[in-house]
Amino acid sequence: xxxxxxxxxxxxxxxxxxxxxxxxxxxxxxxxxxxxxxxxxxxxxxxxxxxxxxxxxxxxxxxxxxxxxxxxxxxxxxxxxxxxxxxxxxxxxxxxxxxxxxxxxxxxxxxxxxxxxxxxxxxxxxxxxxxxxxxxxxxxxxxxxxxxxxxxxxxxxxxxxxxxxxxxxxxxxxxxxxxxxxxxxxxxxxxxxxxxxxxxxxxxxxxxxxxxxxxxxxxxxxxxxxxxxxxxxxxxxxxxx
Amino acid sequence: xxxxxxxxxxxxxxxxxxxxxxxxxxxxxxxxxxxxxxxxxxxxxxxxxxxxxxxxxxxxxxxxxxxxxxxxxxxxxxxxxxxxxxxxxxxxxxxxxxxxxxxxxxxxxxxxxxxxxxxxxxxxxxxxxxxxxxxxxxxxxxxxxxxxxxxxxxxxxxxxxxxxxxxxxxxxxxxxxxxxxxxxxxxxxxxxxxxxxxxxxxxxxxxxxxxxxxxxxxxxxxxxxxxxxxxxxxxxxxxxxxxxxxxxxxxxxxxxxxxxxxxxxxxxxxxxxxxxxxxxx
Numbered sequence: 001x002x003x004x005x006x007x008x009x010x011x012x013x014x015x016x017x018x019x020x021x022x023x024x025x026x027x028x029x030x031x032x033x034x035x036x037x038x039x040x041x042x043x044x045x046x047x048x049x050x051x052x053x054x055x056x057x058x059x060x061x062x063x064x065x066x067x068x069x070x071x072x073x074x075x076x077x078x079x080x081x082x083x084x085x086x087x088x089x090x091x092x093x094x095x096x097x098x099x100x101x102x103x104x105x106x107x108x109x110x111x112x113x114x115x116x117x118x119x120x121x122x123x124x125x126x127x128x129x130x131x132x133x134x135x136x137x138x139x140x141x142x143x144x145x146x147x148x149x150x151x152x153x154x155x156x157x158x159x160x161x162x163x164x165x166x167x168x169x170x171x172x173x174x175x176x177x178x179x180x181x182x183x184x185x186x187x188x189x190x191x192x193x194x195x196x197x198x199x200x201x202x203x204x205x206x207x208x209x210x211x212x213x214x215x216x217x218x219x220x221x222x223x224x225x226x227x228x229x230x231x232x233x234x235x236x237x238x239x240x241x
Numbered sequence: 242x243x244x245x246x247x248x249x250x251x252x253x254x255x256x257x258x259x260x261x262x263x264x265x266x267x268x269x270x271x272x273x274x275x276x277x278x279x280x281x282x283x284x285x286x287x288x289x290x291x292x293x294x295x296x297x298x299x300x301x302x303x304x305x306x307x308x309x310x311x312x313x314x315x316x317x318x319x320x321x322x323x324x325x326x327x328x329x330x331x332x333x334x335x336x337x338x339x340x341x342x343x344x345x346x347x348x349x350x351x352x353x354x355x356x357x358x359x360x361x362x363x364x365x366x367x368x369x370x371x372x373x374x375x376x377x378x379x380x381x382x383x384x385x386x387x388x389x390x391x392x393x394x395x396x397x398x399x400x401x402x403x404x405x406x407x408x409x410x411x412x413x414x415x416x417x418x419x420x421x422x423x424x425x426x427x428x429x430x431x432x433x434x435x436x437x438x439x440x441x442x443x444x445x446x447x448x449x450x451x452x453x454x455x456x457x458x459x460x461x462x463x464x465x466x467x468x469x470x471x472x473x474x475x476x477x478x479x480x481x482x483x484x485x486x487x488x489x490x491x492x493x494x495x496x497x498x499x500x501x502x503x504x505x506x507x508x509x510x511x512x513x514x515x516x517x518x519x520x521x522x
Contacts, residue, residue: 021277039266046262047255054254177439 023190028168034161034194038154042201045150048143049208056215059140062095063222070100070226076233080104095136096226102132103227107234118238125234129227136223140216144209151205158198165191304423307416311409318405325398329391336387343380350376425499426507432495433511441486443517444478451476453483453515461504465491471512483515 024035069079083093083101093101106128110121169187173179354369454472459465468487470480496508 021274043262043266046265047258049258050261051254051258054258 023186023193026186027190027193028165030164030168031161031190031194034157034164035197038157038161038194038197038201041150041154041157042197045147045201045205048147049204052143052147052208052212055142056140056212056219059095059219060215062097063219066096066100067222067226070096076104094139096223098136099129099132099223099227100230103129103230103234107238111238121238122231122235126227126231129231133220133223133227137216137220140219144212144216147205147209147212151202151209154198154201154205155195156198158195158201161194161198162191165194304416304420307412311412311416314405314408321401322398325394329394332387332391332394340384343383347376347380422503425503429493429496429499429503429508433490433493433513436490436493437486437513440489441515442482444476444482446476446478447482447517449518451479451515451517453480455483455487455513455515456510457487457513458510459491459493459496459508461497461499461501461509463491463493463496465493474515479515483513486515487513 024032027035080101083097087093103125107121107125110116110124116124166188169184169191172187173184176183351373354373357365358369451474452472453470453474455468456471457465457468465488468484470484473480474483496504499508
């Protein structure tokens with residue numbers, strides 16, 4: 001009677017675990033490229049996030065301060081002159097004030113011409129304000145489509161890296177007779193880092209995009225309200241003559 | 242003044258944003274690295290799995306005993322030969338001495354005789370001749386006896402040597418037979434072991450030190466008749482995995498090549514020990 005003993009073919013000694021840093025450094029080239037792309041996207045999207053934060057907070061502050069000045073009972077031509085003074089000092093006039101200036105300028109110019117009737121003056125002023133409003137809205141919404149794209153695409157890019165990584169690991173596994181968890185685990189972990197990175201880029205982009213869209217809507221809404229209020233003031237002024 | 246600041250920010254917000262974004266990412270990276278290093282202060286190292294080759298160094302006790310016996314015999318043979326050679330040399334030397342002394346005596350006697358002959362030629366002529374011849378005869382006989390003795394000894398020696406050579410040849414043949422059978426058994430075992438090992442998938446509950454023994458019975462064609470668990474590991478999943486491994490590794494067609502006596506003695510009924518030793522848990 002013979003005895004057969006299972007002699008271990010492999011003796012695997014893992015002294016310690018693996019770290020994410022090491023995984024990234026040991027990753028295959030496609031996965032590393034995906035990670036680099038995602039890092040770039042992350043940096044650019046965060047640049048946009050901070051830049052938009054500054055722009056939008058400045059715009060909403062500008063709305064409040066201009067409304068305060070506008071409704072303080074100041075003479076409109078006085079308000080216009082202050083703006084001209086600012087422009088002379090190379091300080092750009094933006095937001096609600098630029099809408100006001102466009103409308104008021106057009107209104108004054110048309111009213112000085114005797115041939116133009118009252119309705120045409122009103123129409124001209126409103127058209128000028130609409131154009132100014134479009135420009136302001138455009139300024140506010142700049143870069144938001146980029147954030148939306150990053151939010152939706154970076155997940156797929158990460159997923160792509162993961163699929164490539166897992167594919168590579170399975171190709172490597174095909175040549176091994178005995179597959180243990182210790183053999184598979186590092187490759188899978190390496191592949192999953194790409195998905196994690198994609199989510200890391202996408203989540204702030206989604207949140208910020210939604211928040212900023214709401215904020216832009218808010219600001220443009222107050223612009224529209226102001227435009228209506230200001231045209232009613234102009235209307236009153238032109239018909240009281 | 243506040244408006245002025247706001248306006249500047251709106252149009253020149255990009256440099257500030259870039260600086261803030263890059264700083265943000267650097268901080269996150271630094272934080273990750275710091276957490277990693279603090280989490281694992283010991284040097285992290287991934288050792289590549291090393292292949293441990295299992296070499297068979299155990300020897301068949303039968304063969305070993307046979308070899309030892311042979312060695313002992315050779316030793317004895319050598320000492321015996323040496324003794325015989327010494328004896329022969331001794332005898333040869335003695336014979337030589339005797340012959341020398343006799344020759345000397347003879348020469349002296351002859352001188353004496355010739356002297357006497359010369360002195361009393363006529364008187365002792367016949368006597369001298371007779372005596373001389375007798376002495377020579379004696380000498381001749383002595384020499385012949387010694388030669389015969391040496392011859393007998395030589396014959397005895399060669400007979401001994403012949404017998405020993407035959408014995409040695411027989412021993413060597415027996416040892417060779419035993420060792421080739423031993424090798425056949427070993428290679429058969431290795432075939433079964435490899436086949437079973439390659440299909441044995443251990444359950445997650447398997448632990449180092451678990452041990453299950455299966456008794457398997459096989460036909461000379463290498464087909465498996467049955468496999469019975471004779472010693473359970475205590476873990477049903479482990480036992481089942483061992484059983485499955487045996488069933489899926491069978492039939493062992495390579496065993497067909499073995500001579501039937503070797504198969505019947507070693508492989509008809511076989512115990513397999515399943516004992517994982519390479520697990521990490």
